[in-house]
Amino acid sequence: MPGKSLLRRLILAVISVTALILPVAVGSSASASTSEHATWHRHHTWHVRVGAETPDMAVTAMAFLPKNIWVDVGDTVHWTSNSAEPHTVTFLKPGTSLPAFDPSNTTQTQRQGPSSYNGTAYTNSGIMATQPIFTFTNPATSYRLRFTAAGDFTYYCLVHGVMMKGRVHVRPAGTPYPYTQRDYDRVGNHHAQALLHNGLIAWRQALHAQATGHSVRVGIEGEGFAVMRFIRSHVVVHRGHTVRFFVAGPGAPHTVTFGQEPPIPAVLGPSGDPTHYAGGNLNSGVLQPGKPFDVTFTKTGRFHYICAIHDGMGMVGDVTVVR
Known part of the structure; x- marks a missing residue:
C-alpha cells in the first residue's frame, strides 16, 4: 500500500x-x-x-x-x-x-x-x-x-x-x-501511474473504513480507476449471522457467486436462497447501488465465492462460518 x-x-x-x-x-x-x-x-x-x-x-x-x-x-x-x-x-x-x-x-x-x-x-x-x-x-x-x-x-x-x-x-x-x-507515451505513462496510485489509495482507505466482518464492499470505482477486489475478502462470522455484500456506487458490473457459476445470461440475474445458505449454488446477479445482497449462513464451514465477471482478474473471496 x-x-x-x-x-x-x-x-x-x-x-x-x-x-x-x-x-x-x-x-x-x-x-x-x-x-x-x-x-x-x-x-x-x-x-x-x-x-x-x-x-x-x-x-x-x-x-x-x-x-x-x-x-x-x-x-x-x-x-x-x-x-x-x-x-x-x-x-x-x-x-x-x-x-x-x-x-x-x-x-x-x-x-x-x-x-x-x-x-x-x-x-x-x-x-x-x-x-x-x-x-x-x-x-x-x-x-x-x-x-x-x-x-x-x-x-x-x-x-x-x-x-x-x-x-x-x-x-x-x-x-x-x-x-x-x-x-x-510519456504523458500516457504519467496518467496511468496517477490513476493506479489513486486506486491503491482508495483501496487502503476503504479497508480502514470497513471495520466489520459482517459486510463486504464489492469493488471500488473512482475517477478513472477501479479496484477489482472484494474489500475484506476473507471474513469470519458465527453460524446464523448475515454478511452484507454491497456496491457503493455505479461502475463496473460485479456479482457475488457461490458454488457453480450459472450460464450466460442467467449469471446476470439472482438465483438461490440467500436467507438460509448452507452451501451449494447461490448468485446475486449484477449488484446495483442501494440494493445490497444479504447472505445468512446456517452451516459452519468455509464458503468460497467469486465475481463471475472478474474472477479471472483475482476477484475472489471466502466466508468462514464458526459456531
Whole structure:
C-alpha cells in the first residue's frame, strides 16, 4: 500500500499528466525541427494504449493513454489493449447518444464499420482485453483506424461510458505535428501511474473504513480507476449471522457467486436462497447501488465465492462460518 513516498510520487504524476488532458504544448517537442516535420508529412501511425493495470490486476485504470492525440488526414491510430478489464474503442454516429452497455448486443461487443473513418458512421473495435474475460472469450488485442477527414472526433469505451473517453484531432494532410510519439507515451505513462496510485489509495482507505466482518464492499470505482477486489475478502462470522455484500456506487458490473457459476445470461440475474445458505449454488446477479445482497449462513464451514465477471482478474473471496 502506498506510503508518504508514493503520495509524493502521485502528486508529481498528477502535475505531469496535466499536459495529457489539456491541449497545450508537451515539453520542447511542440516546436519540433523542420526536418522532422518534413519526414512526418508521409502518412504516419500513432499508438494509444487502452487501459492500464497493476501487476496483480487488482487496480485498473479506465483511460485511453493518451486521452488526446493530434494526427493528419491519412494517418492511422493504432489502439493496443493494456488490461484484462474489457474496453471498446467506439466512435458514435453523429447525433446519437451513448448507449448503456449490453454484453449480449453484438453491435457493441464485436467489430463494426470499415478500417477507415471520416466522422459519419458508427465504428467500433468490439471488446478489447489482454485475456479472455467473462463471455468475451476471444477479445481483440489491437485495433486500427485510418482517418480520412479533418475534424475533432470523440470516442468512448462502451463498457465504461462517459468516464472513459478520448479524442482524435485530425488536421489537413501536411499540418506540422505538435507532439511526438515519445511525448504521448510519456504523458500516457504519467496518467496511468496517477490513476493506479489513486486506486491503491482508495483501496487502503476503504479497508480502514470497513471495520466489520459482517459486510463486504464489492469493488471500488473512482475517477478513472477501479479496484477489482472484494474489500475484506476473507471474513469470519458465527453460524446464523448475515454478511452484507454491497456496491457503493455505479461502475463496473460485479456479482457475488457461490458454488457453480450459472450460464450466460442467467449469471446476470439472482438465483438461490440467500436467507438460509448452507452451501451449494447461490448468485446475486449484477449488484446495483442501494440494493445490497444479504447472505445468512446456517452451516459452519468455509464458503468460497467469486465475481463471475472478474474472477479471472483475482476477484475472489471466502466466508468462514464458526459456531
